[in-house]
Amino acid sequence: MPDRPIRFLLVDDVAENLIALEALLVRDGLEIHKARSGAEALELMLSQDFQLAFVDVQMPGMNGYELAELMRGTERTRGIPIIFVTAAELSEARRFRGYEAGGVDYIFKPIDPVILQSKADVFFRLGRQAKDLERQRDELREAARTRDLALASLRAHADNSPLALVECDDDLTVHGWSMGAERILGIPPAAMIGQPLAHAGLFTDKTLAMLTNWIAGAxxxxxxxxxxxxxxxxxxIHAELYGSVLTDPGSGRASLSLQLLDVTERHRAEEVRSLLVGELNHRIKNTLANVQAIARQTLRHSGDLDDFGARFSGRLQALARAHSILSDVTWSSASLDELLDDLIRAGTLDPDSLHRSGPQIGLSPENTLRMALVLHELVTNAAKYGALSVPEGRIRLHSAVENGELTLVWHEIGGPxxxxxxxxxxGSTLIEAGTGDHDASVDWRxxxxxxxxxxxxxxxxAAPAGSGPAALPGKGAGPAGVITGCRVLLVEDEPLVAMDVTCELEDAGAALVRLAQTVDEAIAAADAGQIDVALLDGNLAGQPVDRVAETLARRKIPFCFVSGYGKEHLPRAFADTPVLTKPVDPGALLDVICRIRARQVAGT
Structure with a gap:
């Protein structure tokens, strides 16, 4: 199965177009099939599995849209992604028809080889990953089958088994101790045969009592x-323990057979996996919370839906492209130049209008995402109102590092x-807040x-670089008077999320006492007092918040967690504390504050 190729299908009634597309897409591991009509394409798809189909829109007989609709109506072909190829300018209605028919994208003629290969590479890699998962699934199935065979032949191959086999009578005296038991538990048979199982000191009193109960209930x-x-x-060691209790028909006495499997490495791997899954959930939910904040804040400042759509799409695309950059460097460190070059590749920024100076700067993943939004807003504002709104306008971007601080200066010249x-x-507010706890200011010259x-x-x-060119939920179930005037401490290191939550609190009548973005800031704010309710993120810049929760509890300040982590990754001493999951539902947020405040008023 790993050697099976990835298959793409090219559908066009013009043979020359098929040859040209094939020449641009050819690569190792890719098998390209061609069809001159919709009917021929359907026949191929019913006999082969394809990871992507390039379909020409204009074809005699059955056009590309009709073929896509037929594919979506058939179970076998429904999941094949479709990229439409067309030379015609598309109206909104025709573009919508293509997406409605199941298309995922468009390629326009004359075809840009870089764009074509980039889009095809995404589906090629997805296909490879799917086949790798199939191979891993088969390997796991084979491993499970082998395990079952080993268990079935345990008694015949006890000494060679990966299990420790221990035989005891009804008072837990040892009568059998396999070589596997010696290997795993580190005690030879001679030291255990005829001795009580407790003699070795292997198991706790609780475990020994559990084994006695197994025998008593036989x-x-x-x-x-x-x-x-x-x-x-x-x-x-951590071990899986299997017990089989049998009663002798003649004497009526029970015996216990124990099979012990050392799963220490697996236990450690599961702990690591749990931590990784928790971190992944935290990162994903933080991203979703940022998207929610961008959507809602863009909506607040948009004149109409068209204005909202354009602004929101631009900001979302900036965030998405930053994620792509970070994925390419496995979420390590991306450079400021990469973000600028990405704006140039996207057509948002003219390289001739940009003058860069200063050292090469690498940014952490968090700063990369934030700076992508900041640069997007700077370029957008400059294109609408500033230097980039006229042909002669220019941007000077200078970076400098002094006393351990990075300074970026964006200077617009030549504009109106x-x-x-x-x-x-x-946009301006996002620029000022988009760098987290860093400083951003503007001089309107x-x-x-x-x-x-x-x-x-x-x-x-690095070394210096040269110059270069849907409706939201309601506002909570509690009475408005309960929240009005409520003094809130918000502990959150994501500036966009903090901004969004602050707006919701202020709209409901609450008063934000302080925003804390680090553990030390949060503890200092709690110690300062005059706080009715605290909203506590589950992680602050990679640091756990146990100390913050302990301080709030000691100060008798009620709080709830607002986090992308699940309960299992939050401070265990506060398992009963309410948890709001990111992205935050404003109705749930205000409802939790209402319930906390209601308990305060009731004196509980």
Whole structure:
């Protein structure tokens, strides 16, 4: 199965177009099939599995849209992604028809080889990953089958088995001790045969009592399993324990057969996996919370739905492209130049209008995502109102590192005269907040705006570089008077999430006493007092929040967790504390505050 190729299907009635597409897509491990009509394509798809289909829109007889609709109506072909190929300018209605028919994207003629290969590479890699998963599934199935055979022949191959086999009578005196038991538990048979199982000191009193109960409850046949910890001469191990209790028909006495499997490595792997899954959930939910915040704040500052759609789409695309950059570097460190080059590749920024100076800067994943949004807003504002709104306008971006602080200066020149805005828009607010606990300020000079952004952590510096070119839920179930005037401490290190939650609290009448973005800031705010309710993130810049929770509890400040982590990854001493999962539902947020405040009023 790993050697099976990835298959793409090319559908076009013009043979020359098929040859050209094939030449651009050919690569090792890719098998390309061609069809000159919709009917021929359907015949191929019914006999072969394809990971992607390039379908020409304009074909005689059955056009591309009709073929896509037929594919979506057939179970076997329904899951094949479709990229439409067309030379015609598409109206919104025709574009919508393509997506409605099941298309995932469009390629326009004349075809840009880079765009074609980039889009095809995504589906090629997805296909490879799917086949790898199939191979791993088969391997896991084979491993399970082998395990079952080993258990079935346990008694015949006890000494060679990976299990420790121990035989005891009804008072837990040992009568059998296999070589597997010696190997796993570190005690030879001679030291255990005829001795009570407790003699070795392997198991706790609780485990020994459990084994006694297994024997006492024995019927004609009884099987038991448990996970236990054993203290061997070589150290502690985690083990799966299998027990089989049999009653001798003649004497009526019971015997216990124990099979013990060392799963220490698996136990450790599961702990690591649990931590990784928790971190993944935290990262995903933080991303979703950021998207929610962007959507809602964009909606607040948009004049109409078209304006909202354009702004929201641009910000979301900036965030998505930053994620792609980080994926390419396995979420390590991306450079500021990569973010700028990405804006240039996207057509948002003209390289001839940009002058860069200063050292090469590497950014942490968190700063990469935030800076992607900041740069998007700077470029968008410059294109609408500033230097990039006229052909002669230019941008100077200078980076410098002094005293452990990174300073970025965005200077617009050559644009129309600048006047101080009557009120800051969301874009400006996002720039100021988008760098987290760092500083951002603007100087509205007549000749062009100058933004200065200072970052104190989460960056690295290389050698100097030369110059270069749906409706939301309601506002909570509690009475408005309960929340009005409520003094809230918000402990959150994601600035967009903090901004969004702050707006919801203020709209409901609450008063934000303080925003804390680090553990030390949160503890200091709790110690300062005058707080009615605290909202506590489950992780602050990679640090657990146990100390913060303990301080809030000691100060008798009620709180709830607002986190992308599940309960299992939050402080265990506060398992009964309410948890709001990111992205935050504003109705649930206000409802929790109402319930906390109601308990305060009741004096409980």
């Amino acid at each position: 019927d004609s046949l009884a099987r038991h399993t448990a996970e236990v910890v054993a203290e061997t001469p070589a150290g502690q 005269p600048v006047t101080l805005p009557a009120a800051p828009g969301f 007549p000749e062009g705006a100058v933004w200065t952004i200072r970052i104190r952590n989460g960056f690295s510096c």
